[in-house]
Amino acid sequence: MINIKEMVVVSGKGGTGKTSLTGALSFLFRNKVIADCDVDAANLHMILNIDKVLLTKEFLGGKKARIAPERCTDCGKCRDVCLYDAISEDFVVDTVSCEGCGACHFLCPAGAVDFDERLSGHCYICSTGDNGRFVFAEMIPGEENSGKLVAMVRNEAREEAKKTGNELILIDGPPGIGCPVISSLTGTHLAVIVTEPTPTGAHDLKRIVELTNHFQIRTAVAVNKSDINASYVREAQQFCKDNSLVYLGEIPYEPKITEAQKEAKTILDFAPHCAASGAIREIHTKLQSILEEL
Amino acid sequence: MSKVQYTNDKGLKMMQNMNIAFASGKGGTGKTTIAVNLAYFLAHSGQHVQYLDCDVEEPNGHIFLKPKIDKSTPANVLVPVIDQDKCTSCGECSSHCQFNALVTLPNNVLLFPELCHGCGLCIHICPERAIRDGDREIGLIEMGTATEDIDFVHGILNVGEPMAGPLIHEVKRHYKENHIRIIDAPPGTSCPVVKTIFDADVVVMVTEPTPFGLHDLKIAVSVAKNLGKPIGIVINRQNGEFPPLEEYLSKNDLPVIMALPEDREIARHYSTGDIILKSLPVYTEQFMELVFNIGRLLGKAQCR
Numbered sequence: 001m002i003n004i005k006e007m008v009v010v011s012g013k014g015g016t017g018k019t020s021l022t023g024a025l026s027f028l029f030r031n032k033v034i035a036d037c038d039v040d041a042a043n044l045h046m047i048l049n050i051d052k053v054l055l056t057k058e059f060l061g062g063k064k065a066r067i068a069p070e071r072c073t074d075c076g077k078c079r080d081v082c083l084y085d086a087i088s089e090d091f092v093v094d095t096v097s098c099e100g101c102g103a104c105h106f107l108c109p110a111g112a113v114d115f116d117e118r119l120s121g122h123c124y125i126c127s128t129g130d131n132g133r134f135v136f137a138e139m140i141p142g143e144e145n146s147g148k149l150v151a152m153v154r155n156e157a158r159e160e161a162k163k164t165g166n167e168l169i170l171i172d173g174p175p176g177i178g179c180p181v182i183s184s185l186t187g188t189h190l191a192v193i194v195t196e197p198t199p200t201g202a203h204d205l206k207r208i209v210e211l212t213n214h215f216q217i218r219t220a221v222a223v224n225k226s227d228i229n230a231s232y233v234r235e236a237q238q239f240c241k242d243n244s245l246v247y248l249g250e251i252p253y254e255p256k257i258t259e260a261q262k263e264a265k266t267i268l269d270f271a272p273h274c275a276a277s278g279a280i281r282e283i284h285t286k287l288q289s290i291l292e293e294l
Numbered sequence: 295m296s297k298v299q300y301t302n303d304k305g306l307k308m309m310q311n312m313n314i315a316f317a318s319g320k321g322g323t324g325k326t327t328i329a330v331n332l333a334y335f336l337a338h339s340g341q342h343v344q345y346l347d348c349d350v351e352e353p354n355g356h357i358f359l360k361p362k363i364d365k366s367t368p369a370n371v372l373v374p375v376i377d378q379d380k381c382t383s384c385g386e387c388s389s390h391c392q393f394n395a396l397v398t399l400p401n402n403v404l405l406f407p408e409l410c411h412g413c414g415l416c417i418h419i420c421p422e423r424a425i426r427d428g429d430r431e432i433g434l435i436e437m438g439t440a441t442e443d444i445d446f447v448h449g450i451l452n453v454g455e456p457m458a459g460p461l462i463h464e465v466k467r468h469y470k471e472n473h474i475r476i477i478d479a480p481p482g483t484s485c486p487v488v489k490t491i492f493d494a495d496v497v498v499m500v501t502e503p504t505p506f507g508l509h510d511l512k513i514a515v516s517v518a519k520n521l522g523k524p525i526g527i528v529i530n531r532q533n534g535e536f537p538p539l540e541e542y543l544s545k546n547d548l549p550v551i552m553a554l555p556e557d558r559e560i561a562r563h564y565s566t567g568d569i570i571l572k573s574l575p576v577y578t579e580q581f582m583e584l585v586f587n588i589g590r591l592l593g594k595a596q597c598r
Contacts, residue, residue: 012352014321014481019506040482041319041510063392083372083414096492096521101413102392142517144485147456175321175481176351179456199567200326200354207352210453229565261505 004161005291006154006169006188008037010212012204014175016194017224020257021280022172023047023266026132028284032168034128035157036136037184039121039149044172045136047266049129059137059152061120061145062100065093071112078104078113100144121149125156133160147183150174154184168291177211185212189294191219192248192287197232205236209243219245220290222283226250248286251279306341306585308592309474315494317518319510321481323502324530325349327564328552328584330358333476334569335581337442344473345440347448348490349480350433350461356448357567361440369449369464371457372412373430378402380424387416387425408456433461437468441569445470458486466493483513488521496591497523498551503536512542524595526551526587551587552580 009022019036023044026034036044065086067078072091079087082104086097093104093113105115120143126134135157137149157169173184185191191212195205205221212219223236233250240247252275260270268277316329330345337343347355374387374396381403388396388403395409396416407430417425433451440446449465451458458480469475479490491497497518501511511527518525527548529539533556543550554560554577563573570577 011321013354014352015323016321040484040487041513043320043506043509046505046509081414081418083412096488099411099413100392101411101415102390103413103415103418106390106415107418139484141483141513142485142488142520146482146484176349176458177453178351178451178458178486180482180484181351182454182456198565199357200352203354203357204352207453214454228561232565258504264505 002162002165002167004158004167004169005190005294006171007190007192007287007291008171008173008184008188009192009194010173010181010185010208011175011194012177012208013196013201016196016201017251018194019043019047019172020261020267021194021222021224021251022170024268024277024280025284025287026170027266027268028281029168029170031166032132032170033157033161033164033166034132034134034170035153036172037150037153037180038172038174039137039139039146039153039180040174042136042138045126045134047261047264048134050134051127051129053124053126055125057123057156058119059121059123059149060117061143061148063102063115063117064095064098064100065102065104066114066116067091067093068112068114071110073110073112075109078108081107118143120145123149123152123156125160132166133164135160147179150180150183177207181211185215185217188217190290191217193219193221194224195221195236196225197223197229197236199232202232202235205239209245218290218294220248220287221245222248223250225253227252246286246290248283249279251276251283306589308589310342310472312495312592313475313477313493314588315477315479315491315497316500317479317487317491317497317514318481318500319483319514320502320507323500323507324554325500326354326358326478327570328498328500328528328530329476329478330355331569331571332581332584333359333444334442334571335578336474336585337444342473344445344447344470344475345478346465346468346475347478348462348465349478350449350451350458350465351480353448353450355478356446358569359440359444359446361438361444361446363436363438365437367435368431369433369435369461370429371432371460372414372427373407373410374405374416374425375428376403376405377424377426380422382422384421386419386421390415390419408454411457412460432457435464435468445473459489462486462489483510483517487514487517491518491523492521494523495595496526496588498526498528498588500528500530501539502531503529503533503539505538508539508542515546515548524591526591528552528554528584530554531556549587549591551591552584554580
C-alpha cells in the first residue's frame with residue numbers, strides 16, 4: 001500500500017502563472033504523476049515532454065433531453081416543468097439551456113422526450129520522457145459538467161500512481177472558485193496558490209484561501225511577477241502571516257517564460273539559470289519539506 | 295482624458311440595447327481591463343452604459359470602476375424541503391435525481407444541497423407529496439453606480455458554492471433598457487461562459503500572443519461560433535510578431551478589432567487599480583477604433 005499525496009496548484013484569478021509553475025515543478029519533482037485539471041482550457045501538455053498517449057478514454061458528462069416530434073402531443077407539460085426555459089413554444093429543446101435534469105423526460109405523459117448520455121470530452125493518459133505519467137482531459141467546447149471530468153482525471157491519476165508506485169500527484173488546477181476548482185481541491189493534501197501583486201490578485205487570493213480553509217486543506221502561497229508592485233507583495237506576505245499560511249516566496253517577472261512556452265519547454269528546461277528558475281528551485285525545496293511532514 | 299466627441303453617431307446608436315460580451319478562454323489575458331475601459335470610454339462620451347460582471351467566482355470589475363453600491367440582494371436557487379413525516383423512503387426521488395443530490399436511507403432522505411441543481415423534479419416525482427420547494431442562497435447580487443454614471447451590476451458567488459450558472463442568470467436579469475451593456479465573462483470555455491455569452495450580440499475575445507493564449511482562444515472561438523456569435527479579436531500585450539496567431543486569425547477570418555502593446559505603464563496602472571484611459575489618455579484612439587469596429591461587427595450581423 002503506497003501513501004499517495006496530492007498537491008494542487010490553484011490561483012483564483014486566471015493568468016497568474018499556475019501552469020508555468022506546475023510545469024517547472026514537474027521538472028524538479030521525481031517519482032510523480034502529473035494531472036492537468038484545467039479541463040476547460042488545458043495547457044500543461046504544451047510544455048511537458050510527452051512520450052506518447054497510452055490510452056484515450058471517453059467522458060460522458062451527462063444527459064440532454066430531445067423531444068421526438070412524432071410522439072409529441074403538444075400538451076405543454078414539459079414547458080411547465082422545465083425551470084430553465086429550455087423548451088421552445090414549438091417543443092424543441094435548446095441544448096445550451098438544458099440542464100440535463102430529466103424533468104421533461106420523466107414527466108412527459110406521452111413518453112415523447114428522449115434522454116441520452118452525451119459525449120462531453122476525452123481523458124488522455126500519457127507517458128512522459130522521464131518515465132512518469134501525465135493525465136489530462138479536454139472538454140468538448142461548451143459542454144457541461146467540467147467538475148465531473150476533473151474527478152475522472154484525478155481518479156485516473158491515482159490509478160496511475162498506484163500502478164507505477166509514484167507517491168506524488170502534482171495537479172494543475174483551473175482558475176476560479178467554482179465547480180471544477182472544488183472538484184480539483186477536495187481531498188488533496190496541499191494547495192499551492194499562485195498569486196500576483198495587483199489589486200485583483202489580492203482580491204482573488206482572499207477568496208481562494210477562504211475556499212481551501214473551507215475544505216481544511218493545508219495552503220501555501222507563491223507570488224509570481226513579484227516586481228510589478230512591491231506593496232502588494234508585502235500585503236500578500238502579511239496576509240499569509242495573519243492566516244497561518246506557508247509563504248513560499250516570490251518569482252520575479254520573467255519574459256523568458258513566454259519564450260520557453262514558444263519552444264514547448266518549461267522555464268527550468270529553457271533557462272535553468274535565470275532568476276525565476278532560481279526562485280522556483282527554492283519553492284520546490286520548501287514544498288518538498290512540507291510534503292515530507294505530511 | 296479630455297472629453298471626446300465621438301463622431302460615428304450611427305455606430306453608437308446601433309450599440310444601444312446591445313450586449314457586448316468579453317471572453318477569452320485563458321484567464322488573465324485582460325478581459326476585465328478592456329471591458330472596464332470600454333465602459334468608461336463610452337460613458338465618458340455621453341452614452342448610457344451598463345457594466346455587468348458575470349465572472350461571479352472572481353468578480354474584479356468593481357476594483358477599477360469603484361461603484362457606490364446602493365442595492366444588495368441575496369440570490370437564491372430552489373432546493374427541495376422534505377417532510378420526513380410523510381416520506382416513506384420509497385427512493386423515487388433519489389433514483390430520478392440526475393445530480394446525486396438525494397440519498398434515500400431506511401428512515402429518511404438526505405439532501406446534499408451543493409449538488410442540487412434546483413430542477414424541482416423530485417417535487418413532481420414524489421408519490422407521497424412529501425417534498426416542497428424551498429430557497430437556498432448561493433450568492434449576492436450588488437448594484438450601484440460607478441464612475442461616469444456607469445450602471446453597475448455584479449454577482450458574488452458564496453465561497454464553497456460550486457454552481458456559478460444560476461447566479462450568472464440572476465446577474466443578467468438586471469439588464470437595463472436603452473443602455474450599451476458591457477458583459478464581463480469568466481475564463482474557461484464551459485457552461486459558465488456559455489451562460490454568459492449565449493445572448494450576446496457580439497463577443498469580444500481578448501487574447502495574448504502566446505502559445506497558451508492561442509490554444510485557449512481557439513476553444514473559446516469554437517464555443518462562440520457554435521452559438522452563431524459575431525466575434526472580434528483584441529490582442530493584448532502585443533510584443534513583436536507571433537505568426538501562429540496571425541495565421542490562425544487570417545485562416546478563420548477573425549478580425550482584429552484592437553491591439554494593445556506590452557507596456558509596463560499599463561501594468562503599473564493596472565496594479566494600482568486605475569482606469570487606464572484616465573491615467574494614459576494616449577490610448578484613447580485605440581478605444582475609439584474598438585468602438586468603431588464593434589459597430590461594424592454589429593452592422594454586419596444585422597445585414598445577414
